[in-house]
Each structure stands twice: as structure tokens, then as C-alpha cells.
Amino acid sequence: MTYLPDRITKVEGRSQDPHEGDLDVPTWPVEPGRYRLVAARACPWANRSIIVRTLLGLEDVISMGLTGPTHDERSWTFDLDPGGVDPVLGYERLQQAYFARDPDYPRGITVPAMVDVPTKAVVTNDFPWITHDLFFEWRDHHRPDAPGLWPDACREEMEEVMQRIFTEVNNGVYRCGFAGSQEAYDAAYDRLWTALDWLEERLTDRRYLMGDAITEADVRLFTTLARFDPVYHGHFKCNRNKLSEMPVLWAYARDLFQTPGFGETVDFEQIKRHYYVVHEDINPSGIVPKGPDLADWHTPHGRERV
Structure with missing residues (x-):
């Protein structure tokens, strides 16, 4: 593009x-x-x-x-x-x-x-x-208390993290969903889960991707995580497990979702309708699934202790 x-x-x-x-x-x-x-x-x-x-x-x-x-x-x-x-x-x-x-x-x-x-x-x-x-x-x-989304102190590392997220996660789910052969899908699937496992480990001892404050890197990861269970897990065949079955990433995603500026921008019904209706080659019936139950996005995440 x-x-x-x-x-x-x-x-x-x-x-x-x-x-x-x-x-x-x-x-x-x-x-x-x-x-x-x-x-x-x-x-x-x-x-x-x-x-x-x-x-x-x-x-x-x-x-x-x-x-x-x-x-x-x-x-x-x-x-x-x-x-x-x-x-x-x-x-x-x-x-x-x-x-x-x-x-x-x-x-x-x-x-x-x-x-x-x-x-x-x-x-x-x-x-x-x-x-x-x-x-x-x-x-x-900006509002007076606007977050510093591009901190200079960790800029170089943040660029590397965002690049890996972009290629392996943001684009990785699409690479799985639109794979044209079994071999291409298998390779894309392995790349995606390697990256998600890396993120699960990275976020074990830090609240956000770059430490104790939200940055642009978190914004870029969040929009893929928010769509994972309702769309990418099934529609794009990224189905090793659900996001809700990865304890660290799931808590991290809920932490962001419950932060003002994140959750209120997400509309799960619109998300599902977009992918399942527009991608006629993947879902020719146009049927939009009723599930999964997404109420747990509002449950306590415990990330403030990290």
C-alpha cells in the first residue's frame, strides 16, 4: 500500500x-x-x-x-x-x-x-x-496532563519494539488470515506466536511495553489485541489459544482497555461486522458470529502491582 x-x-x-x-x-x-x-x-x-x-x-x-x-x-x-x-x-x-x-x-x-x-x-x-x-x-x-507517548529516554528501543510489533503482530494476523497456501499459513502462524510469546514474557515484569508509562508502542499493540478473540482467533485462524488464555497479555490488554482513551474507542460489534462481512473470500456466507462473550474486559486486571 x-x-x-x-x-x-x-x-x-x-x-x-x-x-x-x-x-x-x-x-x-x-x-x-x-x-x-x-x-x-x-x-x-x-x-x-x-x-x-x-x-x-x-x-x-x-x-x-x-x-x-x-x-x-x-x-x-x-x-x-x-x-x-x-x-x-x-x-x-x-x-x-x-x-x-x-x-x-x-x-x-x-x-x-x-x-x-x-x-x-x-x-x-x-x-x-x-x-x-x-x-x-x-x-x-494537548491537554495539560497528556501522556508522553514518545519518551526520548527509550526512543531507540521503542522504535525497535514497534517495528517488531508491526511486522510480526499487527501484520502477522493478516499474514495468517490471507495466506494462500498451507506452507505460507504455517510459517505466518509460527512467526505470530513467537512474537506473542515474546510479548507475554516482556510484560511479565513491566506494566507497559516501555516501563511504567503508556507510550505509542502500547497504542499500536492494543488495537490488535482488542480484535484477537472476536476476530483473529477464528476468522484469521490464529487459534493456538485465545488472548484470554494468555495471563499476562490478557491482563495487560484489560489494563489498557480500562484506561480512559482506550476502551471507549472500541466497538466489538462493528469490529466483527467489518471482518466477517467485508472479507467475502474468507467468509463467503457473511454470517457474523454472536460470540465470544467479551464482558470480561471489565474485570480487575491487577497490573497496578507490576
């Missing part, structure tokens, strides 16, 4: 992240009220941006539009809104924002997307940079 690489930055052409500096991509100015984050609660990549926007207290600075949980080959649609139209952009389909940017836009219509409200055109859909820049570029507008 190729993404629109534009960035929204405080200073034109330059990142406020001390690890970056000058940028070689088009930049747009930080301007409260100018942009609309279009996301879907069903999508793990979009769920990241919803969580980070909430954690940083940017709800009154960057508006948000939510699509429905399903889409066709053309686009995500705003069927959750009255009349099926986004009230700010006036669009029925996210595709319209992409075509406002490029009438011949040739790539996938993805969420999350940052849309310039005055022109109603997509600015960027490059999801890892969207959450990165919400932290570094919009700092003047």
Missing part, C-alpha cells in the same frame, strides 16, 4: 521531533479547527488515531468523522450519520475526499485520513505518521 505522504507540521517543512528535522514531503500548517480526522472504529489502523486523539485531548482541536464498519470495493461510507452523509464534509463516501485531492486517485481509499475541511480534500492517510504528528506537532494544543 502506498500512502499520501504529506504531513501536518507546526513549522513548514520541518518536524518538531528531534529525531527528524527537515522533511522532504509536502507539509500543511497546524491549525485548530481546520482538519477532520476520518476514521472507523472497526479498523485497527484507524483505531490508533482515535485513541491518540483522545489521550492527547485534541477532540476540540481536530474534529472527527466516523464511517460505518463495512465498505465495498469503492470506499468506506458514512452510513452511521443521518442520511448517510458526513455533517461537516457533506460526503456520502470517503472516496469523495480522495477525489477532491486527485480526481484520478489510483490507490486504496483507506482510514484513517486527515481531511482539510476548507477544500474537503484528503491531506494524508499515512497512518503511522498521523499519530506521530498528533503528538509532536500539536503539542501546543
